Amino acid sequence: MSQTETRAEDLLIHRRSGPRIVNAIIAVIAIIVVAVAVQVFIGTGRIRWDIVWTYMWSPALFNGVGTTLMLTGVSLAGSIVLGTILAAMLISNNAVLKLIASSYIWFFRGTPLLVQIVFWFNLGLFLPTIELPWTSINTNLLITPTTAALLGLLLNVSAFMCEVIRGGLISVDKGQTEAALSIGMTPVQALLQIVLPQAVRVILPTAGNLAIDLLKTTSLVYVIGTREIMGSTQSIAAQTFYVIEMLVVASLWYLILVTVATLLQAQLEKRLARSQGAGPVQIGKVI
Amino acid sequence: MHNPSPADRSFPDGIVRIRNLRKSFNEHEVLKGIDLNVRKGEAAFIIGASGSGKSTLLRCVNSLETYQAGELWVEDYLVGAERSGNRWVEARASTTARRRSQIGMVFQRFNLFPNMTALENVISGLVMVQKMPKAQARERGMDLLAKVGLAERAGSYPSQLSGGQQQRVAIARAIAANPAVILFDEPTSALDPELVGEVLSVMRELIKEGMTMLIVTHEISFAEEVGDSVYFIDKGVVAEHGSPQQVIRQPSHPRTIEFLARIR
Numbered sequence: 001m002s003q004t005e006t007r008a009e010d011l012l013i014h015r016r017s018g019p020r021i022v023n024a025i026i027a028v029i030a031i032i033v034v035a036v037a038v039q040v041f042i043g044t045g046r047i048r049w050d051i052v053w054t055y056m057w058s059p060a061l062f063n064g065v066g067t068t069l070m071l072t073g074v075s076l077a078g079s080i081v082l083g084t085i086l087a088a089m090l091i092s093n094n095a096v097l098k099l100i101a102s103s104y105i106w107f108f109r110g111t112p113l114l115v116q117i118v119f120w121f122n123l124g125l126f127l128p129t130i131e132l133p134w135t136s137i138n139t140n141l142l143i144t145p146t147t148a149a150l151l152g153l154l155l156n157v158s159a160f161m162c163e164v165i166r167g168g169l170i171s172v173d174k175g176q177t178e179a180a181l182s183i184g185m186t187p188v189q190a191l192l193q194i195v196l197p198q199a200v201r202v203i204l205p206t207a208g209n210l211a212i213d214l215l216k217t218t219s220l221v222y223v224i225g226t227r228e229i230m231g232s233t234q235s236i237a238a239q240t241f242y243v244i245e246m247l248v249v250a251s252l253w254y255l256i257l258v259t260v261a262t263l264l265q266a267q268l269e270k271r272l273a274r275s276q277g278a279g280p281v282q283i284g285k286v287i
Numbered sequence: 288m289h290n291p292s293p294a295d296r297s298f299p300d301g302i303v304r305i306r307n308l309r310k311s312f313n314e315h316e317v318l319k320g321i322d323l324n325v326r327k328g329e330a331a332f333i334i335g336a337s338g339s340g341k342s343t344l345l346r347c348v349n350s351l352e353t354y355q356a357g358e359l360w361v362e363d364y365l366v367g368a369e370r371s372g373n374r375w376v377e378a379r380a381s382t383t384a385r386r387r388s389q390i391g392m393v394f395q396r397f398n399l400f401p402n403m404t405a406l407e408n409v410i411s412g413l414v415m416v417q418k419m420p421k422a423q424a425r426e427r428g429m430d431l432l433a434k435v436g437l438a439e440r441a442g443s444y445p446s447q448l449s450g451g452q453q454q455r456v457a458i459a460r461a462i463a464a465n466p467a468v469i470l471f472d473e474p475t476s477a478l479d480p481e482l483v484g485e486v487l488s489v490m491r492e493l494i495k496e497g498m499t500m501l502i503v504t505h506e507i508s509f510a511e512e513v514g515d516s517v518y519f520i521d522k523g524v525v526a527e528h529g530s531p532q533q534v535i536r537q538p539s540h541p542r543t544i545e546f547l548a549r550i551r
Binding site: 173175176178179180181182183184185186187188189193194197198 | 349351380381384385387388389390391392394396398399400401402411412415416417460461463464
């Protein structure tokens, strides 16, 4: 008995201190690198933090934040509608609808968003009036920096949203549709009542990422003079020459918005998982 | 579509009557002229090797697959078609849906709705299709769950149930609307061996109650024990059919003999 005990003591594995020392050294080096970088940019760099703080909470910036949120919200909502329609066209059996939807996606994903935004803003150059059978519209009255921005963002993000929604729909096992049909549902009922609720759990995380991406992408529309966060800070910078300060203000606002949006997304996913029973484990099963 | 003659229905008492049914996927013909008849209260078994077309045949009965030629009648209607004056025209989606609610189907992979509890799965058709009041549907749902021995698991989600339990819930869902016939597509093939028995005993109960059933399975001894008739399908045709006694005990067709020898 005592013999086994001694042997057990012999078997005790002692930790080597080498790896821990190496780890500590790497950590120290990393801290030094970061500290130097911070020192260079913030310490010796000439950023007027008081200016940053003042403009951060100025009415012009609040307006800009409002415009950014509006652009994001409206184009997101619009893209969910248009994206669902495009996804339905893609998975339909109608060859013409399929071709139209896939051409749309090909075009709007294949050209840069910046080009699209500038194009919509200059629509009036080659299309002075939009002629419809019952009326004609002056393009220059219709296209303002805001409407052009909305148009560009909405049409572009719809192409991506369509792919996200389609991916969600096809991730649901075909057996689910068959089971729904077998209890007497029509194909449309099966899609809306059985497949879509399951697809949402796959769609939501990706769509959330797309929304957060969109929030930042709205900054592109400052090139056509839209006064969202980027546009507001740039016009202030042009008047005051606080170029870097204004970029810092814009960055801080985007960070705040993205952080809030990320928290909201996590909450939404959690709630969805709870309302659907057994939690995220099921998603894997459905796929 | 095709041109069936309603006068020539030589199995007047059949719930499912199939004459010379043909079905191809693209160029490949899977069903090459099937004849089959299921009478009211009959438990008909379809056996045969994988790829012989037996699942496809079953799926044709409730229009999950379409067929190209021949006749497929369920009760008084021609599957996939409806009357328009004196002609048969392709059935509308709503007609097909209404007919499907009168045909129960049990799938190999259960296909329970993962976001619904066992009870909600069972009453999904009653509530969402038949528009039965919730309270009444729940009561019927609990009766059905009790019948398959799962009353105490009513609130469980499919992911919390074993395969055998899931399939029993699926059977309860399939019989919820009092269908005229239930189709079983290899109901025990996806189950661990020790879970097969509980599903078979639920099916045995249904057969005792006189439910009309069309069953595709590899459980030969179950078919022999409880079947009223057995169809052996080989390469898209019925090679042999008759009572279990004839087809399983004393098969006459060489392909049947070979198949049974292989599977036992």
